Amino acid sequence: MIKTIFLDLDDTIFDFKACEKQALSAALASKGLVFTEADLSSYSKINDDMWKALERGEITREVLRVKRFEVFLSRFSTPVAPESFANIYMDALAKTNVLIKGARELLSYLSEHYELYAVTNGYEYTQNGRIKSADIGKYFKRIFISQCVGTVKPKKEFFDYCASAILGFDVKATVLIGDSPTSDILGGNAYGLTTIRYNPMHLPNPENAIPEREVYSLDEIPPLLASL
Numbered sequence: 001m002i003k004t005i006f007l008d009l010d011d012t013i014f015d016f017k018a019c020e021k022q023a024l025s026a027a028l029a030s031k032g033l034v035f036t037e038a039d040l041s042s043y044s045k046i047n048d049d050m051w052k053a054l055e056r057g058e059i060t061r062e063v064l065r066v067k068r069f070e071v072f073l074s075r076f077s078t079p080v081a082p083e084s085f086a087n088i089y090m091d092a093l094a095k096t097n098v099l100i101k102g103a104r105e106l107l108s109y110l111s112e113h114y115e116l117y118a119v120t121n122g123y124e125y126t127q128n129g130r131i132k133s134a135d136i137g138k139y140f141k142r143i144f145i146s147q148c149v150g151t152v153k154p155k156k157e158f159f160d161y162c163a164s165a166i167l168g169f170d171v172k173a174t175v176l177i178g179d180s181p182t183s184d185i186l187g188g189n190a191y192g193l194t195t196i197r198y199n200p201m202h203l204p205n206p207e208n209a210i211p212e213r214e215v216y217s218l219d220e221i222p223p224l225l226a227s228l
């Protein structure tokens with residue numbers, strides 16, 4: 001019987017690519033640069049790689065914040081200061097609120113039937129800004145943001161922090177739902193949580209991070225949870 005849900009936010013509830021695109025085009029426009037889809041692909045890849053390095057403990061959050069723009073901005077002939085660009089980007093990102101289809105319905109259902117917690121790797125400023133902008137904070141009993149926790153998914157310490165903050169926490173009655181093999185599924189499996197991967201693109205599961213269940217659209221989640 002499932003009692004508690006740990007729910008990832010980016011690319012599970014928020015359409016992160018759409019949010020990223022809005023923020024990047026706004027930041028580039030503020031510097032007089034014209035946004036292209038190639039810019040988005042380039043930035044997304046740089047950002048993803050750096051977040052994975054952060055998850056592995058190879059770089060710090062402070063380094064990631066500016067370094068990703070230092071690398072990305074080198075593609076433009078106009079010089080732009082990465083620090084100032086990072087601030088503009090994060091301000092713009094904090095205002096974005098594009099949700100994945102069915103996300104609000106899912107949040108409403110989960111909050112009525114389970115104890116629902118958000119578990120998200122990200123910056124406090126941008127994640128709280130987006131949660132407020134999308135008006136989804138009301139669905140969660142608590143929101144665990146990696147910057148506030150002091151460590152990231154998939155680390156055991158992240159889940160220890162969440163577990164110790166929840167009265168009567170029962171690992172066997174807890175499900176983690178997320179899209180990322182490296183942060184959600186790897187971390188959830190290692191902690192003994194039941195894991196559900198949201199995998200709309202039918203991407204392969206790495207051998208070391210096989211989820212217990214997999215869904216391809218958010219509306220599959222309520223009946224699946226009821227069957228566990």
Ligand SMILES: [Mg+2]
Binds near residue numbers: 008010180
């Ligand atoms: Mg995610």
